[in-house]
Amino acid sequence: MEISTQEFKHCEMIKVKGRVDSATAPQLAQALEKANEDGKYKLVMDMSELEYMSSAGFRALLAAQRNAKKYNRGEVVLVGVPDRIREALELAGFTELFKTFDDPLHAVGHF
Amino acid sequence: MQTVQFPAKFEFLDEIREFVGNIARENGFNDQAVYHIQLAADEAASNVIEHAYGGGADGMLEISCGVKAETLIIILVDHGKSFDPSEVPLPDIQADLGDRKIGGLGIFLMRKLMDEFEYVSSAHSNTLKMTKRKA
Numbered sequence: 001m002e003i004s005t006q007e008f009k010h011c012e013m014i015k016v017k018g019r020v021d022s023a024t025a026p027q028l029a030q031a032l033e034k035a036n037e038d039g040k041y042k043l044v045m046d047m048s049e050l051e052y053m054s055s056a057g058f059r060a061l062l063a064a065q066r067n068a069k070k071y072n073r074g075e076v077v078l079v080g081v082p083d084r085i086r087e088a089l090e091l092a093g094f095t096e097l098f099k100t101f102d103d104p105l106h107a108v109g110h111f
Numbered sequence: 112m113q114t115v116q117f118p119a120k121f122e123f124l125d126e127i128r129e130f131v132g133n134i135a136r137e138n139g140f141n142d143q144a145v146y147h148i149q150l151a152a153d154e155a156a157s158n159v160i161e162h163a164y165g166g167g168a169d170g171m172l173e174i175s176c177g178v179k180a181e182t183l184i185i186i187l188v189d190h191g192k193s194f195d196p197s198e199v200p201l202p203d204i205q206a207d208l209g210d211r212k213i214g215g216l217g218i219f220l221m222r223k224l225m226d227e228f229e230y231v232s233s234a235h236s237n238t239l240k241m242t243k244r245k246a
Contacts, residue, residue: 021128022157023121052128052146054153055216062211069208084146091223092216093204 003031010111011042013104017049020057028057032064032076041067041074044107048080058092065097075099079107112177112184119160119170119189127156131176131185138178140245147224148183148243152176154217155187155239163191163237181245182226186238193232196221196239 001024002017012035020028035043043064047053061076068074077099081089089095101107115130117123128149135145156172164170175186196218203212204219222228227242 019125021121021124021153022160023124052149054124054150054157055220056157058216062208066208084143087143088146088150088220091220092202097208097211 001027003028005031005035008044008108008111011044011108012040013044013046013108015046015049019052020050020060021052021054022056025054025056025060029060029063032060032067036064036067042111043068043074043076044104044111045076045078046080046104046107047078047082047085048104050082050085053085053088055092058089058094061094062097075111077101077107077110079104112175112186114173114175116171116173117156119164119172119191121157121160124153124156127174128153130174131183134176134178135183138183138245140183140243144243144246148185151221151224151241151243152185152187154221155185155241158194158196158217159187159189159191159237159239162194163189165192183243183245185225185241187240188236188238190236193237195230195232196228197230 001020004015006013065076068076079101081100131152132145132149135148159172170191173188199215199218202215202219225241225243229240231238
């Protein structure tokens, strides 16, 4: 798994590549927490190069969404979610908890 | 049926997914089914590593996988604490963000992704069996 971040005027984009499972999810959780520590709560998760995500990754996303939405200070949105991962998120009932976009520009423009 | 043993550590999840994924693919399961099988095996193994062995122990987990009569079978055996997934309450997947429970999600997914799900605990080992029919 590889994580990179990109700053925008009104949000931060966090790109996660590769595979997120119980071994790598703590790193993703850490990156999301780090953004929050820096006062960033408007986050775009770019999942377009993500190959795999287990429930360990879903939990990291859920924790981040809770933290972001607290006091209405922000939100986590998802962009470029691959079909297989979208299906699993749907099964888990997670698609209602996150706005999703196909295009990164639209996701960034949401904020 | 092929059987392999892995140290009960999260860093072996990649190999576990590969093991079941290869067997599924060789037996003609489609990409979607392969993903579902890999995800279910990962969730099952993650639960064993986290709950049966408590994360840091030196336990082993044995995983067998094979296809018979168009049905893929995964059998996971561990020698840790028994942890009956069928006793874990199902998460409320309709709940609002604030009420979402963090736990139980892996088990919920395994049940949704696979056709059969059975857990047997004896004095010395725990066995989880999951099956998936070819679509």
